[in-house]
Amino acid sequence: MNESLGVADLLGVLAYAELSAFLQLTEDAGQFAPTLSDRAALSELAVSEFGHFQLVRDKLIELGADPDQAMAPFVEALDGWHTQTRPSGWLEALVKAYVGTGIALDFYREAARHLDPSIARLVDEVVADQERSEFAVERVRAAVAADPPAAGKLALWARRLVGEALSQGQRVAAARPELAQLLVEAVADDQAEISRLFARLTEQHGKRMAALGI
Template sequence: MNQSPGVVDLLGVLAYAELSAFLRLAEDAALLAPTLGDRAALGELAVAEYGHFKLLSRKLGEIGADPDAAMAPFVESLDAWHAQTRPADWLQALVKAYVGTGIALDFYREAARRLDPAIAALVDEVLVDEGRSEFAVERVRAALEADPTAAGRLALWARRLVGEALSQGQRVAAERPELARLLVEAVAEDQAEISRLFARLTEAHGKRMAAMGI
């Protein structure tokens, strides 16, 4: 069964995003986690991301696409985002895992809203939180209670993460018009939906920032 290029692109970018998340979370767990408990907890989240990657790879094969070829167009941009947003410490790693990754996943979720129900359901499955929110929020809020002055630094970091994510998103949209069209066509019939779309994205980001106390 062959799917449209846009669907293959969406699954491909998600697959590489999940593979990258697995690798980055595992690296942060090994290098930045302050306790063995934190290392184990972040490692568990990394394993969940790898499971999502396997689901997406399997689905790509089922629809007649080569997983490696589907992911390849997104390697450079996603690797660039990770390189430009490499956390300097544990708290920055937590904010990136929750806030930085969250804004990107919101866009993928929006792009999948009007796809075939089976594809949309798979996207929802791989975008499930898996405890990332609770893990990050608890630790960041505890750190801010101990040192409230860190809030300003982390707020600046969060804004940088979102800015870099939007910049790379624009690059991907320009290079992969079929993927961009999934999102654009979902709002093209109703211009008011554009405003609602960005309102949803802004609201979700604001909730994440507030949850962390920054």
């Protein structure tokens, strides 16, 4: 495997994921936020996502890669995911930002675990979701407490988000084998590590769902 191509692909998909998250959060803030303070808070999160995009873009440039070329192969898949998972309201938008985006970022983190430490640290910094988590959890839990039947609907929405994210990941892996190989080689010939990988992903998803109260 050409690892340099895999690294460029990983940073390219991560850069576009952050750029598209910025655009999605900005749109959601204007369309769905019920109060001005919510609009401001979500906009602030969008600014943070753009900052993450800039970090990854700058790393691509440092490595001698063209950011536009690195991101281009992933535009169709990620835009398709956003189109297929367009929220219909405020709570769906928050669950998407937290659960749907979270599971995709978990895969990027796993793919970077065995790369150069500087790349792994950058990916860890970019995929950290503490601020987004706190914002989504606080508001979704409050809404579910006020309207318990909403929990079931949001749980169904979260399952759909995960399903679409996995489908998107399959399309990306098929189109960019070097990127898929980063994840495969991290667990190659080690069934126990494969099991641990899926256990980690499942655990993280379960924690997010539990935190939301759905």
